[in-house]
Amino acid sequence: MDLQGELIEHPYSVYDRLRDTAPVCRVTGTDGTPAWLVTRYDDVRAALTDPRLSLDKSNAAEGTYRGFALPPALDANLLNMDAPDHTRIRGLVARAFTARRVEQLRTPIRETADRLLDRLGPAGSADLLAGYAFSLPIIVICDLLGIPEDRRVDFRGWTEALVAPDPARPQAVKEALVAMLGFLTELMAHKRSRPADDLLSDLIAVRDAEGDRLSEDELMSVAFLALFAGYENTAQLIGNAIHTLLRHPEQLALLRKDPSRLPAAVAEFARLEGPALLAIRRFATEDLTIAGVTVAAGETVLVSLSAANRDPARFAQPDVLDLDRDTSGHLALGHGIHYCLGGPLARAEVEIALAALLERYPTLELVDPAPQWRRSLRSRGLRELSVRYEAVRESP
Numbered sequence: 001m002d003l004q005g006e007l008i009e010h011p012y013s014v015y016d017r018l019r020d021t022a023p024v025c026r027v028t029g030t031d032g033t034p035a036w037l038v039t040r041y042d043d044v045r046a047a048l049t050d051p052r053l054s055l056d057k058s059n060a061a062e063g064t065y066r067g068f069a070l071p072p073a074l075d076a077n078l079l080n081m082d083a084p085d086h087t088r089i090r091g092l093v094a095r096a097f098t099a100r101r102v103e104q105l106r107t108p109i110r111e112t113a114d115r116l117l118d119r120l121g122p123a124g125s126a127d128l129l130a131g132y133a134f135s136l137p138i139i140v141i142c143d144l145l146g147i148p149e150d151r152r153v154d155f156r157g158w159t160e161a162l163v164a165p166d167p168a169r170p171q172a173v174k175e176a177l178v179a180m181l182g183f184l185t186e187l188m189a190h191k192r193s194r195p196a197d198d199l200l201s202d203l204i205a206v207r208d209a210e211g212d213r214l215s216e217d218e219l220m221s222v223a224f225l226a227l228f229a230g231y232e233n234t235a236q237l238i239g240n241a242i243h244t245l246l247r248h249p250e251q252l253a254l255l256r257k258d259p260s261r262l263p264a265a266v267a268e269f270a271r272l273e274g275p276a277l278l279a280i281r282r283f284a285t286e287d288l289t290i291a292g293v294t295v296a297a298g299e300t301v302l303v304s305l306s307a308a309n310r311d312p313a314r315f316a317q318p319d320v321l322d323l324d325r326d327t328s329g330h331l332a333l334g335h336g337i338h339y340c341l342g343g344p345l346a347r348a349e350v351e352i353a354l355a356a357l358l359e360r361y362p363t364l365e366l367v368d369p370a371p372q373w374r375r376s377l378r379s380r381g382l383r384e385l386s387v388r389y390e391a392v393r394e395s396p
C-alpha cells in the first residue's frame, strides 16, 4: 500500500512511524499533488503560526497544488486568506461566536438535544450518527445563521462529497459544489428580502451599507464556511466521543458519576479522536526549514493536528483515553490566527450532546464495537454509530 493509502487506513500508527523517522515527509496530498507532511507537536504548532506559511492559494507554485476548484463566491473564505483580509473578515464574523453568545445558546441547544432524543424513545437501537450527532449541529448552525426550516436540505450529503470523496464518483464533488452555490445564492436573496435577527442578516446589512468592508463573494463565502465548516466537524466529534466513551466503560462510569468532568472530557476526546486530522494546507512564501528539511517557496505543507496531539513528547501515553489528563495545548481546533472561530460553540455542543445522552440513557452500548471509519485523509469520522439504549439501568 502507498503512504496515502496507509494514512487513510491506519493514520495513528503511520504518524507514530513518521514522527520517529521522517517528521517532515514527502506525501501525495488529498488532491493527488505532492506535499510535505509535518507530524511532530513542536513543528506543527510552530507551522500554524509561521507567517511564511500562507493559506492563500496564489502562493502555490504553478502547476502544483490543485485543491478544489471552488467558484469565487465560495473561495473568498477565511481558510484561503492571510492578513489583512483575514483580519478584516474574521472581525466581522467573530462577534457571532463569542463565549458570551455561546453561553446564551446553551439552553436552546439542550432543548434541541432533548427533542432529538425524544424521537429515539425510551429504548431501542439506532444509528446515533444520523439521528443525533449530525442532526444537533445542523439545527444549531441553521438557527444561528437564520436558515428557515423549510430551506434546510441535504447538507450532509454535500459535505460528505467534499470531505470524503468517493473515487468511483469523481463528478460528485462538482455536483455538490454547484448545489451548495445554488442553495446559498437563493438563501442570500431570501434573507435580503426578509432580514431578521441572525448572523446572515447582520452580514448582509454590513455588506449593503459598507461594500468596502465585505465584498459579495466574501459575504457568500462566510455563509459557506460557517454553515459547512461548522456542523461537519462538530457532528464527527460528537460521534467519535460517544464511540470512544462506550469502548471505555471505566471512563464512562467516571463521567456518569461526576458530570462536572464533561468540559475536560470533551477536550480529551478532541485531542484523542479530533475530526480534523490535518489543518488546512499551507504554502511556503519563501524557502524555509522545518526539522532540518528544506521546504521550497511555493510548496504545499500539510500539518497533522492529530499526529501532534498524539506526540509522546507532548502528551504522556498519548493513545490512552484519560479524562484526568492535562490537555492544554492540544491542537484539535488549530492554533494562531486561524484558530477555530466556532471553538466555544463546538465545545458547548459536544458537551451538551453527551450530557443529554448520558442523563437520559443509563444503559448504552455499541451494537458493533468495531468502528467503521470513513475513508479520508483529512477527516476522522465514523460511517455510522449503531447503539442500543435504554432509559432504565440494567440490573447488575
Ligand code: HEM
Residues within 6 Å of the ligand: 078, 079, 090, 141, 225, 226, 229, 230, 231, 233, 234, 235, 237, 274, 275, 276, 278, 279, 280, 281, 305, 331, 332, 333, 334, 335, 337, 338, 339, 340, 341, 342, 343, 345, 346, 347
Ligand atoms: C469539533 C468541531 C470543530 C473542529 C474540530 C474544528 C476545527 C477547526 C480547525 C482545526 C480550524 C483551523 C484550520 C487551520 O488553521 O488550518 C478551524 C477553523 C475554523 N472553524 Fe472550526 N472546527 C469545529 C467547529 C466549528 C464550528 C462549530 C464552526 C462555526 C460554526 C467553525 C468555524 C470555523 C471557521 C470559520 C474557521 C476559520 C477561522 C479562521 O480562518 O480564522 N468550526 N476549525
